[in-house]
Amino acid sequence: MKIFSKTILSLLVILSVLAFPADVLYEDGRVLTGNLLGTEGSHLIVEADIGKVLVPIESVSSIVFNPSAKPFSGYELSVNGKIYKGYATEISTTDATVITWFGKIKLNLSQGVDYIGFEKIQFQSFGGTGLFRMELSTNENYVCILLTGDVFIGTQLAGDENYIILTDASGHTYYILENLIEDLYMPYSKVKGYDMVVLRNNRKIFGNIKVISEGKYEVSGYWGKEVVDINDVIFTTYKETKRPDATDLRNTFYDRNGIATLVVDSPIKVDGKEVRKLNIYPKEILDPRTGIVFVLVPGGSFKMGAKSSWGKVDDDELPEKDVYVSSFYISKYPITIKQYLNFLRAAQNVTTSVLVGRYITPVEIDFLGSKMRAGFTSMSSAYNFPITGINYLSAKAFCEWAGYQLPTEAQWEKAARGIDGRRYPSGNSKPEKYNDGKKDYSVNEFSNSDISPYGVVNMYGLPLEFCRDYYDKDAYKRLSSENPVNLSGQYVVARGGVLSDRITDRIVVSPSEARNDITFRVVIDAENIDKVFSQPLNNKMFGITWFVVNETVKKNYNVKSDGLYVAYVEIDSPAYAAGIKVGDVIVSVEKKNVKNADDVLKIISGKKMGDIISVSVDRNGKILELKLKLGIWNF
Structure with missing residues (x-):
């Protein structure tokens, strides 16, 4: 059912001479390609090959601005690859207002809007109280976490009677209903x-x-x-x-x-x-760079190792002794497929030796008859599963990308069982519900059952989890009782409780072995939390697969300009956010002509992550001037 009443339609007027390339999708399946010039009354104005066309809004299903993004329905929108259920109520050539399940968004159409739907739907109601918690963060972003677990990050914050109003770096303004908010992180400086x-x-x-x-x-x-x-x-x-x-x-x-x-x-x-x-530390904190939530494990001594009174335990879990561990943060959940996918797409240190893992597929492109890997993808329904099918070395590469570490065995065990020597994270009684490995579960599936004294989720159930330590049968007997860790050996250690029915179990694994029953989580020393969060991710600067334009490229791809031919643009990359598309030819960077990748590297030499550069591209004979923020990926 369409939502455009005469009152609403009266708001849709021509406001600008700007034009956006777009595909208008009709409800009956037809597609009109052209430039969106604006609106007039109850019609969109589209400049197509046949001239200006007035399209009745009531016949439109969606407007697609990014041709590589395709809507599944007419009642959704996509911004920088993130999809929301929603529909437009107002649109001009500069911005659009859409109603969503969490409130509404005022979109800046020039900044990463992939498509907008126009079909009204009824949203599920949520029963939140509106009494959200406030926490302080060490960075300059506001972070809003909803009851559903959804996270919104912005640079500006305001409020009114019903909404928290968050504006992000792209100029999109999110009006989020207060009753849906669980936590609001605000910068100390604000x-x-x-x-x-x-x-x-x-x-x-x-x-x-x-x-x-x-x-x-x-x-x-x-x-x-x-x-x-x-x-x-x-x-x-x-x-x-x-x-x-x-x-x-x-x-x-x-x-x-x-x-x-x-x-x-x-x-x-x-x-x-x-x-x-x-020392004053937040109990729970979010890394705005990666979206990973960390919980604090305070420094102090705890009972490490199995109790002989439990009956049959392995000798490598003995003796039980008091061990001191300094304060640290550990990820509340195992690393998810989406978080690992972000790493594969963005990190500079991803090589062929880094394993892709389950549910993630390399993207291959065919360029001049040769197939090559250009990126990675995964089905969104698997995003919140723990990443598995990788090895210890790949988990270490993830940590090197973001400045994290794998937990030591001592850190892992304290985070799992607290200080009182319990057998399970939840106490001395086995959790009623936990990941039994019979199917794939989301990482937050067992937040009310398999949870440790510090709020760490899913440490008893599967998958098992890599630790930083190399395996030593006598580690508990010979290592120090203060921040112990064993950094040499042939095999590494994975931890979990479900295989032996106790949280002290130690599993021996080859560092190169990929297993579908092992995942990992990450830690940061508490005193280094500010330093790590302020450190840029080790990202690729552009996120493009490009090739030097030669006579063969010109002939096969109808290219006329010299420069770098764009064969693939990774989703969420700096190039993607800047609006660079497959088929573009990069002809200059910072107003300097480029003929090959070395030319680009020389131009950006000395620049740092987050710096904005100008990029000129030839798109079907038309030169476009784009702004690209180096190394900043929109996860």
């Missing part, structure tokens, strides 16, 4: 001057606080405002509601670079021990 409130349900709120009635406080910020009951407040930095026994944070003196000094009248003690240095 909450200066705000007070913090912690409620009984451990929910944090940052904002300006004022009394509005007896026992009621209004907390407000650029994110919106909320009224809280003072009886629900267990801690706050606001002086009017300070608890008598709370540490007075007003005696905190800010130094620089995130360092502050807390002055107290008497020493702070925890469990009878005097605190000399206090």
